[in-house]
Amino acid sequence: MTITPGYTVDEIRDFVYQYEKIPHGHKTLWLLEQEFSRHQFRKWRLATFNGDLDRGLIPRSKVGKVPYNPRQLMQSAIEDNQAKRIAELEARNAQLEAANEALGKAIGLLHDRNAQEPESTPTRTVDDS
Incomplete structure (x- = not known):
């Protein structure tokens, strides 16, 4: 409205x-x-x-x-907007940190899985002598 x-x-x-x-x-x-x-x-x-x-x-x-001070009210409105923006950024930061942690765990699991497999298969050479 x-x-x-x-x-x-x-x-x-x-x-x-x-x-x-x-x-x-x-x-x-x-x-x-x-x-x-x-x-x-x-x-x-x-x-x-x-x-x-x-x-x-x-x-x-x-x-x-009650008389008002426009500059003071403007400053409080700006501070309110800044507080909202800070809260939004902190929430986004928490999301990114959680995603980063999940990716770190996934990479760690891939390293563990790769370490369990043999690095290379031994090859046999046939001597014709």
Whole structure:
């Protein structure tokens, strides 16, 4: 579910993160180049930083709400994404280590099997004398 028809949650989040990365003084120009309004973007930004974007909740007004620090919220969102990525990489690492261990055991078994077989068969030579 998205808070704006025509835009996915990921697209909205990307717009907000792009905006936050733009240096001071260039943000207004960036907003003017976009196809959405400044008012719409303000709603998206509030929903993203308040954690309501994924749930599809639309912020109503700032009256009675605790003030937020967008940079701090952006940093916590980045840290959350990094923590998810680290967890994914650790899980993948565990899978690769298990596969590596299984391959090592298989190679060891092949070496053991090869060591039990005679290395070469003795050949007889016939003397014609």
